Amino acid sequence: MMNKRSIxxxxxxxxxxxxxxxxxxxxxxxxxxxxxxxxxxxGYDPRDLLYGHYLYxxxxxxxxxxxxxxxxxxxxLCLQPGATEAGGVATPVVSYQSCAATQCASVxxxxxxxxxxxxxxxEAAFLERLLRKRKSEMSVDLRVTASGWTSLGELYIxxxxxxxxxxxxxxxxxxx
Amino acid sequence: MRIEASLRRWQKAGLIGExxxxxxxxxxxxxxxxxxxxxxxxxxxxxxxxGIAAIISSNWDVIPASLKLVCHGLINLxxxxxxxxxxxxxxxxxxxxxxxxxxxxxxxxxxxxxxxYQTGAPLWQxxxxxxxLVTPFLFVLSRSRFVYVGxxxxxxxxxxxxxxxxxxxxxxxxxxxxxxxLVPFVLIGATQSVRLRSKWTGWATFLSATGxxxxxxxxxxxQLAWPMGGPHWAGSQESYAVGFLVxxxxxxxxxxxxxxxxxxxxxxxxxxxxxLSVLAVFLPLLADAVWCPSNVCHRPYIFxxxxxxxxxxxxxxxxxxxxxxxxxxxxxxxxxxxxxxxVVIALRLVIVYIEVFGDLLSTGIGLIISGILLIAxxxxxQKLMRRFNSLARPQ
Numbered sequence: 198m199m200n201k202r203s204i205x206x207x208x209x210x211x212x213x214x215x216x217x218x219x220x221x222x223x224x225x226x227x228x229x230x231x232x233x234x235x236x237x238x239x240g241y242d243p244r245d246l247l248y249g250h251y252l253y254x255x256x257x258x259x260x261x262x263x264x265x266x267x268x269x270x271x272x273x274l275c276l277q278p279g280a281t282e283a284g285g286v287a288t289p290v291v292s293y294q295s296c297a298a299t300q301c302a303s304v305x306x307x308x309x310x311x312x313x314x315x316x317x318x319x320e321a322a323f324l325e326r327l328l329r330k331r332k333s334e335m336s337v338d339l340r341v342t343a344s345g346w347t348s349l350g351e352l353y354i355x356x357x358x359x360x361x362x363x364x365x366x367x368x369x370x371x372x373x
Numbered sequence: 374m375r376i377e378a379s380l381r382r383w384q385k386a387g388l389i390g391e392x393x394x395x396x397x398x399x400x401x402x403x404x405x406x407x408x409x410x411x412x413x414x415x416x417x418x419x420x421x422x423x424g425i426a427a428i429i430s431s432n433w434d435v436i437p438a439s440l441k442l443v444c445h446g447l448i449n450l451x452x453x454x455x456x457x458x459x460x461x462x463x464x465x466x467x468x469x470x471x472x473x474x475x476x477x478x479x480x481x482x483x484x485x486x487x488x489x490y491q492t493g494a495p496l497w498q499x500x501x502x503x504x505x506l507v508t509p510f511l512f513v514l515s516r517s518r519f520v521y522v523g524x525x526x527x528x529x530x531x532x533x534x535x536x537x538x539x540x541x542x543x544x545x546x547x548x549x550x551x552x553x554x555l556v557p558f559v560l561i562g563a564t565q566s567v568r569l570r571s572k573w574t575g576w577a578t579f580l581s582a583t584g585x586x587x588x589x590x591x592x593x594x595x596q597l598a599w600p601m602g603g604p605h606w607a608g609s610q611e612s613y614a615v616g617f618l619v620x621x622x623x624x625x626x627x628x629x630x631x632x633x634x635x636x637x638x639x640x641x642x643x644x645x646x647x648x649l650s651v652l653a654v655f656l657p658l659l660a661d662a663v664w665c666p667s668n669v670c671h672r673p674y675i676f677x678x679x680x681x682x683x684x685x686x687x688x689x690x691x692x693x694x695x696x697x698x699x700x701x702x703x704x705x706x707x708x709x710x711x712x713x714x715x716v717v718i719a720l721r722l723v724i725v726y727i728e729v730f731g732d733l734l735s736t737g738i739g740l741i742i743s744g745i746l747l748i749a750x751x752x753x754x755q756k757l758m759r760r761f762n763s764l765a766r767p768q
Contacts, residue, residue, distance in 0.1 A: 210453035213479050213506035222491050246426035315488045317434040
């Protein structure tokens with residue numbers, strides 16, 4: 198029979214892991230409701246000790262009008278559907294809006310500046326070089342929930358999922 | 374064994390007998406083995422933790438994301454089970470090992486979630502979540518210094534990462550500096566509470582010491598920062614002024630709580646030390662911010678060579694401050710801290726000569742003078758220690 202102290206100890210040591218498990222489930226539920234966009238990306242100057250262990254990029258947005266830097270105080274990006282990519286995923290056209298804007302298909306914060314995309318360590322350096330040299334067009338699936346939370350999905354090279362692209366070009370890669 | 378020299382000295386002074394010496398040496402010899410194996414267990418735990426972190430960092434693509442999450446979750450639950458089992462069996466060593474690993478693996482689990490969902494969340498969010506999740510069980514269950522130190526390192530890194538978001542959030546109301554000023558005083562106040570000390574002596578003693586260490590480091594770094602041109606962002610004078618007042622208010626609050634016996638009783642000198650530390654941090658920063666608003670300087674001509682005149686003043690304040698640290702250590706019978714303060718003053722004196730004098734001849738003369746001063750300082754300290762020892766010896 199567990200006494201109060203044993204119950205307290207069990208709660209203290211198991212609760213953090215269970216809370217993180219709950220976070221995982223919450224993320225899964227959010228992603229099920231999220232809207233997916235295909236966005237082109239370009240290299241971003243890294244200032245990070247862990248450079249080489251992930252891709253550091255910025256979004257190559259298509260702006261609705263000429264980008265108005267003064268409006269960046271609006272704090273959020275409004276995403277509206279633009280052209281449709283293969284697989285029915287739309288590329289967004291963006292503008293600065295208030296974060297409470299209701300006319301946007303998606304609203305997200307922190308759309309500018311540098312972002313990380315985690316890839317396996319042994320591929321990270323090659324993909325980072327590919328991104329910076331701009332020889333191939335790279336894009337990413339950006340998933341945005343109704344609350345503005347974002348998560349990155351698949352990475353594409355010339356429209357092909359990156360793992361398939363690496364397999365297709367394995368001969369070129371081994372010769373480098 | 375170091376303790377043997379002390380035991381022989383006490384035996385010679387007639388304080389203990391031959392049998393006592395033998396018993397103490399035998400007991401210490403048995404503990405050495407225990408301490409060595411405990412240290413190895415600690416190293417093993419650290420290696421396991423670093424291994425988990427490295428595997429996650431490598432982003433081992435072969436394993437599906439869901440399997441990585443489930444495995445890591447099960448490892449963490451297993452560690453929790455290990456803690457519960459160790460506590461039921463009364464095994465303190467294994468309890469501390471499992472607590473240390475669980476503390477670290479909670480952070481690696483957070484990193485894994487961020488990596489799998491590619492949320493791009495800033496590091497401060499992950500670290501803050503980690504701190505919130507692990508602090509309760511570490512505080513309640515751990516009694517070992519290496520867990521305290523591990524947690525404290527995480528705490529300091531979290532505070533460092535929070536500087537920018539706190540500044541962005543609070544700069545409008547000039548409270549950004551004030552928040553960070555309060556941190557060491559909250560640590561001191563919370564851990565010197567009479568009620569908390571009686572329940573968690575280990576944590577309370579450790580964190581109280583880190584609070585005073587934080588205040589000392591801030592006062593020391595300020596003397597290095599302001600001559601080199603400390604932060605001069607817009608509104609910094611107001612932020613420093615608010616921080617200064619908040620610091621003094623915090624010291625006053627500690628003094629009042631000590632008088633009300635809410636905090637443990639200590640010599641008033643400790644609160645004087647805290648107040649002088651606040652003055653040492655803020656007065657030079659405020660003076661410099663007034664002279665150089667937004668980095669445009671209007672200093673008097675005597676200081677027109679920016680790095681010389683102000684550098685010397687900063688060094689002088691630094692050494693005076695550490696002389697006070699040494700004197701406070703002497704009053705509280707902290708000989709290790711007194712020796713440390715002596716070394717710090719000596720090093721700063723040597724660095725002053727290297728900073729101020731450019732050519733080899735002047736530097737050489739300066740180093741000889743500082744070497745003589747250094748030796749004089751050490752001899753004076755030794756004389757002081759001998760006098761202190763003779764006063765402490767029972768008559």
